[in-house]
Amino acid sequence: MLLESLSPLSGMINLVLVLLSVLTSAFTAAVGVGGGVLMIMALAQVMPAAALIPVHGMVQLGSNVGRTAMTWRHVNRAMLAAFLPGVVLGALAAAWLLVRLPAGVLELSIAAFVLFTCWGPGLPKRALGRGGILIVGAVTTLLSSLVGASGPVVAAFIKQSQEGRLAKVATFSACMLLQHLSKAFVFGVAGFVFRDWLPLMLVMVAAGFVGTWLGLRLLHWLPEHRFDNLFKWALTLLALRLVWLGGQRLAGAG
Template structure:
């Protein structure tokens, strides 16, 4: 039965479903990290052509669940500015759909994340409507090209949010819309979702369970502890991106 879920084997399908629970719980509880862990795991077992579109659809469902459960905490002003930028980024990605030089992108994202975590913070102008619009466009473009721009979006969103629930809710709503654009981008590019649809739907349902578990933990975490965990998870992800970027630069 599990073998029929996707072109992958039954055992792998089961592991990915359980992983969807774990990564959704991580993002709900800590604010970020689940999407990157998911794409790292998918990259080990999934054909390259299916990696980014399948990851995007699974994360769309995961973020939809998180956004629905935390909707009253979403910063709607940020979301209203982010959406037009995301649409622009998706249109550019559909036209471009190529990768930047190996290693450069990872190093740029890592540098930005580390600066927002440990630097003096972004200027207020960058957190205004124009700044959010630009962030929506750039991160959506990057997400369509390399798969996981979550740390970049999370680092930007966190600068303008005071509480842990607002951070998670606004991040989830922005990522929901960003991943939604991937259906358009890869549909235009000719990717056939049908072969992977059943696995995607089951992983999305599993993600709802993980989100529920993670949000229960989030409500028990203080803002101070959340900020500490959020910053260090982002930092570890940025260190990993730096390592990958250096490896790819050297390989090239």
């Protein structure tokens, strides 16, 4: 059966993941953030741990290629140019370092940053300059390759630096495209065999294009203030989920 041949998983699970790719891509295109985290939560339930982050990264790469292509006119190219060197530095560090923070600390640190950018006084202007963007690019690329949890941090940073819903979605998508592209290098160096999962990844990427198209139609329909509220609350809910996960892991490690 065609569905059975897509990956080592069962045909029914492959079908669910393809449909989920449509849903999560549409969600990110319409709301600005969240689809990647929903996707990695679902993949974690059914996929071997060794395949989780590289497969998620390649599917998200395809999804962000679609979003970037459809919104390219709205990408902040200056920010993208500043973000790229950080991505390169973070990918090189991830390829050679095995960083392991105490269980729960990473999740709580990310949650604190996201909640501060959503509800705090705002980042200082210096942090939004080229140096700040480079540091965010490097740190979040390293986090993304190690734990797959960088999207909310990048989105929270872009929320402070970009005006307008299309600029936020377009610039976030372009930055995440670079970040997920770096995972092909990181996990290739680590010896991950993408071939076993390639058919499923390609079908999920194609499904993601459909979801992105649907989500962007909704984005154009959303009023600016409604988008800003949805974006802020989506980030806040993702951060609270990280607080819950981080607290559980700290309690378990204690």
